[in-house]
Amino acid sequence: MELGGRTALIVGGTSGIGLGLARRFAAAGSTVVVGGRDPDRVGDLETLRIDVTNTQSIADARDEVLAKHPDLDVVVTMSGVMLMEDLRDPAHAEQAELSIEVNLLGTIRVIDAFTPHLIGRGGADLITVTSGIAFMPFPMMPTYGASKAGVHAYTESLRAQLAGTGVQVTELIPPAVATAGQEKVNSNALPLDAFLDEVVELLTRTPTPQEIVVERARPLRWAERDGTYAELLERRSQALGALPGR
Ligand SMILES: NC(=O)c1ccc[n+]([C@@H]2O[C@H](COP(=O)([O-])OP(=O)(O)OC[C@H]3O[C@@H](n4cnc5c(N)ncnc54)[C@H](OP(=O)(O)O)[C@@H]3O)[C@@H](O)[C@H]2O)c1
Structure with missing residues (x-):
């Protein structure tokens, strides 16, 4: 995928990974728009x-961006919330609903809003964002994992349905990256710039890989294939000890 000479919209680009990726597109010479609830920052x-x-x-934002940028040819669905839940407390339902609402339904809605335009362009890129947690649960964030596994499954079907339209569908699968407070709770989180260096290197390969899996994400993405799933899940379950009353 070319990063330069494009017109890109990154929904969920007002902070963190999305903002970092937006700046990489801009630095490569693309026109970039970032979206979120709080764009003023x-x-x-x-x-x-x-x-x-x-x-x-979403419809208003789509109309606004297409009126100004009718040549839009990259859409990234980056919006996401990463919420911890205690499944022994039914009050977690609030976090569960928000996770599905933003991460899964939000992704589907944004894709729906832009798919007709992108197909009309004849050559365009749609990038969805999941997580290593879609493939190897982190039991502290149960619905987050479910929402991202849902986005993965949806992305696979979307790619099949858009085959032949000129719209390439790519799934970005980050490991823990030092954004959104991750740096405070996870000393192993990958620094944002190091992560983006690898992402850009993979994204600009020809052909573009269907999945962007940086080195740190590979043990999560491939745990089941590699026979390390049960051991890793047990290790990642130890974090539950930090929940009150455990
Ligand atoms: N950081 C990690 O360790 C990690 C690992 C794997 C996957 N990811 C995924 O990477 C993506 C970016 O995460 P991040 O770490 O960069 O977190 P972040 O800094 O919190 O960014 C989240 C983005 O989502 C937007 N957003 C949240 N709710 C929204 C809503 N209702 N409507 C529109 N936009 C909304 C936020 O913008 P506003 O607040 O302006 O609305 C912000 O731009 C997420 O999908 C996350 O799940 C992150």
């Missing part, structure tokens, strides 16, 4: 207000 890129839990907000 970004000063160096064009921004757009969008809430992926609200279909009208």
Whole structure:
């Protein structure tokens, strides 16, 4: 995939990985718009207000960006919330619903809003964002994992359904990256720039890999194939000891 000379929208690009990726596209010479509920915190890129839990907000944002950038040819669905849940407390339902609402339904809604335009372009890229946790659960974030496993499955079907339209579908599968507070709770989180260096190297390969899996994400992505799944899951379950009352 070319990173330069593109017109890209990164929904969920107002902070963290999305903002970092947006700056990489911009540095490569692309026109970039970043979207989120709180766009005012970004000063160096064009921004757009969008809430992926609200279909009208998505439609308005789509109309606004396409009116200004009819040549839009990259859409990244980066919006996500990473929430911990205690499944012994039914009050976790609130976090569960928000995780599905933003991560899974939000992704589906944004894709729906832009698919007709991208097909009309004849050559375009759609990048979805899952997580190593989609493939190797982190039991502290149960619905997060379910939502990302859902986005993975959806992405596979989307790629099959868009085959032949000129829209390439790529899934970004980050490991723990030092954004969104991860750096405070996980000393192993990959620094953002190191992560993005690897992402850019993989994204710009020809042909573009269907999945962008940096080295740190590979043990998670391939645990089942590699026979390390049970051992890794047990290790990752130890974090549950930090929940109150455990
Ligand atoms: N960091 C990691 O360790 C890690 C690992 C694997 C996967 N990921 C995934 O990578 C993506 C980016 O995460 P990050 O670490 O960069 O976190 P982040 O800094 O919190 O970024 C999350 C982005 O999602 C947007 N967002 C949240 N709710 C939204 C809503 N209702 N409507 C529109 N946008 C919304 C936020 O923008 P506003 O607040 O402006 O709305 C922000 O731009 C997420 O999908 C996450 O699940 C992260």
